Amino acid sequence: MVKTNYNISMAIDIFVKERIMKTCIYARKSTNNLGQKETLQNQIDLCKYKSKEFGLEIVDIKTDTGTGTDDNNRPEVKELIDDAINGKYQCVIMKGISRFYRDTEKGLALIKLLDRYGIRVITIEENFDSREQRTGTGKLDTSRITMYLMFAEMESKKTADRVKFQQMESARKGVWTHGKPPFGYRRNDDSKKLEIVEHEAEVIRYIFELYSQGYGVRTITLILNGENNEKKVYLAPVNTWKHDTVTYALNNRTYAGDIIYNQRSSRENLFKKNHKLKMDKRDSWKGLTKNKKQDWVIADDAHPAIIDRELYDSVQRMLKTKSSNRGIKRNFSLFAGIGKCGVCGSGLTLKKMKINKKAPRQSYYYCVKYTKYGKNFCSNHRIEEGQLEKVVLENLKSLHSNPDILKQFMEDKYSKIEDRLKNKKNDQEKIRLRITELTKKVDLLLEKNLNGDITDLQFNKMNQKYSVELDELTSKLEKTVVVNESEGKENSKNENFLRAKKALEKVTDYDKMDKEEKRVLLIDLVKSVTLISEDTESIKIDIEYNFEL
Structure with missing residues (x-):
């Protein structure tokens, strides 16, 4: 009788041991801050404590140090999945789903992958257990964990946006936020x-x-x-x-x-x-x-x-x-890289041509696309090399000799810049109002879901719609950031005027320069020269200068 009891006891022990799941703890630190080391250990300690309640046997601990990465190539995640699939353990436990993934689609995909191989997934904060969260047909019920993954993703994006906007604001104030300063500078700890x-x-x-x-x-x-x-x-x-x-x-x-x-x-x-x-x-x-x-x-x-x-x-x-393969010494076309075709937007090329039998061969600027592909791609408009040089030089000399013309030219540029800034500010205000409106809708949606007024499916559908629009609006807001205008605006204008005037002083020596020196001067002063014409009879020349405003 005693022997029989002993055999039953042994059988029970063997049965219990077979039922105990071999488990891996997954812990991740999200930044390189020293305090995150303590957080990492806290995660492990909590998982160990909860494992005892679930009757799990800890056989491995994975600590992810891939800070800030949300891609599928984190080696710890790959190793965890491979080990689980190969039977090293039957359960993965972690403090919260945000430790594992902050991307809804990828997080769900990994949980489903583990579940397909019979791997149990437990997250303590969300009270999620893939063995318990099943549908009536026995399939994994992902509605609850989907909601938590979406919350984690939204919070992650909000945090990233807050940090980014803070850094951008610091940059606008002139604060160095780029890490190690470049050679020649150091960062002042006070300012x-x-x-x-x-x-x-x-x-x-x-x-x-x-x-x-x-x-x-x-x-x-x-x-x-x-x-x-x-x-x-x-x-x-x-x-x-x-x-x-x-x-x-x-x-x-x-x-x-x-x-x-x-x-x-x-x-x-x-x-x-x-x-x-x-x-x-x-x-x-x-x-x-x-x-x-x-x-x-x-x-x-x-x-x-x-x-x-x-x-x-x-x-x-x-x-x-x-860099555009237009070196000064190798290319003796004065307007190479500067000349543009106003019809198709291509560059200009210099070709020696004989227009009629009586006239000598002369150099003309043609549209590159026309010379390569013919009249089906652009029109046959041209201008003689000396004529284009004369027009550009006369404009430069006019700006140099007449300060009023230069001032008017720069004022027109300032006016266009101010109009663009005004439009940007208006766009920015509209986007901010819409973001505020959507944020309130998301909060209201969450409240309705928690109160049971709408289902998880309805919540996910509407939240996805709002999230997409919020992402688009945030992206637009970054693109419409308006740099604060300097307080000394008039001083800045005067400095730009004096700088332009000084640069134009070299024009007085133009006739004494050789071709290479002329080329250097034109690169310095002229941004582009555009020929706007459909034929050779009426050519309009539009000149854009390099004067910084």
């Missing part, structure tokens, strides 16, 4: 603005000076690294100067005293060659993608400039010219 480090700034000035004199990036790099008459090695950001660091310095607008924010945004992208990387075709990566220029937030004169505006702008035009 939180950049200040010049003089011994580093000297090197930056030398780089711009060399480039403006015609030295290429490769030559400048060699000079800085000691290949010069004095064999002097110049101070570098990291060890030695490289081609990339010199190019970065020449393109960095921070050296002109400005701060640019929102140049890039974090976006999700599919890998282009997933098969070569041994990844699933749906695998994606989340990285920085360049935004459109109109979406940038620019704070002019936010800190002391290392490079004066005139030199910086001149270097940018030279860089742009070379």
